[in-house]
Amino acid sequence: MKKIRTIRRTQEHNEILDNSFITPGRFRELDGLRGIAALSVVAYHFGYPAVQNYPRIAPEPYSIPLGELGVQLFFIISGYVILLSAIKSGSALKFGISRFARLYPTYWLALAVAAAVYFLYGNPGRNITVIQTLINTTMMQRFMLVDNVDQVYWTLAIELQFYLLMGFYLALRRGRIYRREITIGIFCWTTLGLLICCIFHPEASLTGAPKMLVWGVVAEHAALFSLGMVFFMYSHDRKFTWLMPYCAVTASINAFLMHDGAHGVGVAIICAVFFAVIYVRHVPFLARGPLHTLGTISYPLYLGHAMLGYMLIDMSYPWAGAWGARILALTLVLLWAWCVHSTVETRVSAALRNVLARKLVRA
Template sequence: MTSIPAASDASPPRLVELDALRGFAALAVALYHFTAEYSDLYGHSVPLWEMRFGKYGVQLFFAISGFVILMSLERIERARDFVWSRAARLYPSYWTAVALTFTVVTLFGLPEREFSLQTALVNLTMFHELLRVPHVDTVYWTLTIELSFYLLMFVLASTRTLPRIIPIFIVLVVLQTLAELAAQSMGMTFVARLASRPHLQYFALGVLAFKQSRGELSVPSALALVGVSLAHEVLVGSEAPVPVFGVVLGIAYALSRGWLRWLTWRPLLFMGFISYPFYLVHQNIGYVLIRRLEAAGWRPEAAIAVALAAGFLLAIFITYRVEQPALRGYRQWRRKAQARTAVPPHIA
């Protein structure tokens, strides 16, 4: 799942279309979970239309992250500030979501999605997938990918190689593709799956869009990165079919050209604002509600509407009572730290 960077006090105006895209992607993923995936897992009481293409909102999230994280890194003076801002943005909401999801599923039950307290505690690290510990909520699988991308970007910022990010990404996507092809040819399915996890081909689209929006992208380098990314999708494939890559590429290009500034519908912008907490809490808690309501005789459509409403309310609570206070606290701490370092030693 993608996330909004903590803006600095002197940050430029927000690109509202990013929030709108994030809101759309979050809604698409939720509708996929509540219609298609729920039907596959538990079965709705009566058939209904399934929004199966909504699952590919995740690929749009990755592209948005490529754009936003590069933009965030260009605003900060020290690479370590990026780490602190990401932690302040991600962890408080995530810890709250893990606690809520674990509590609701433990109290009300959800077949094959009930886990021990120990599993929940390991989930709090956000690195649990690397330890092969199951997710308290399966949506967390994208967080490992996001963290891997953040680590890569932190390394590039620390080594001052961000200006060469396009050729670096070309090389990385080629290496990712070759590693997957080699592992597949040797029958090493686990290694092939591991090599595919970075999803660099989608983050690359966001990186390209940001560079294009700043007029810092040459046509040959853009074509080269798009070419190797498309080659990955054609030769190896991923969790999304090739046409999804084309759609996300088109959206990223429109974003880079400023063609999406008409996306100013307030409900969609607000959905983007609360999208990270919503993404974290909607799935398993929603499944619990849908199962209970359909068992009580509710129509699936009504049960899904209640699950969405519950996700919205929980996301609003987490945004205003957890996420935003944590970000304000981080910014106050950073201002004080900057003020202390600005005082000459003989005065202090």
């Protein structure tokens, strides 16, 4: 009997995560969480950071405390979704095609709009060149030490590093994902990130090799992506693992080390809320309604809200006032995001994915 139990435990640890592991149907609550993340980031950016580039609206700044933590929520969601996408893809090539078609068309459009805003309207706090804009089309400008055309693009490089890591694993294992290996990888990556954050902190003071090391390992954010993957496995088999609290605590410590105590507490709250959502599973106000709608347009909203939104605030401020200008900008940016989602995300990206799949996968 002892031998049989040992064999069963071994088989469980070596379990392959395939389509049979995935619960049918879309987890709509994730879109609601995306909506919260997007709204918090937009609200934060429309506040005090905006006045740094547009002096005439400086007299009336406001700030959403820790609104930027919406980005951390995005990273947890990404960990959840990317493991799901990798399982569905079944190969590194299909996974790469899926990610490319999902990200690049919307990004290119947002980049074109941001560049047009700068060259036609201007931005007092930026100095953008044509060459810089062209390099930005690769989405890999951070690795080339080239500044982003729009500062919100910094998260895309971090996302790409995570995708490349997952794609490399898929290529190495020929499309198979082993639970035990993913678990070991999560622990090692999270621990390495924590060690680097303990040695090199805070991030604002880093330059040269230490900064490149923090960037290269995605040290501050590794625990967030890892937690998202752990949450995905838990949400589909309901098997609690020690990696959940380990990744959550590590993410909070990293935020404390790289920023301050408030950020650490904020990340801890985000982790707890995310777990509560996947534990309860059915959360109506996230699965439908305004937050769910915001979540479905969150990618173009995130990419387009800053440069476009700041221009709209600056243009309308003289006659609409501080709050009127921000409300108008938010309304128009939401309209922009909905239009991009309805056309580029749902049609162009799907068509591009199908074309690439025909040309590359069947070749």
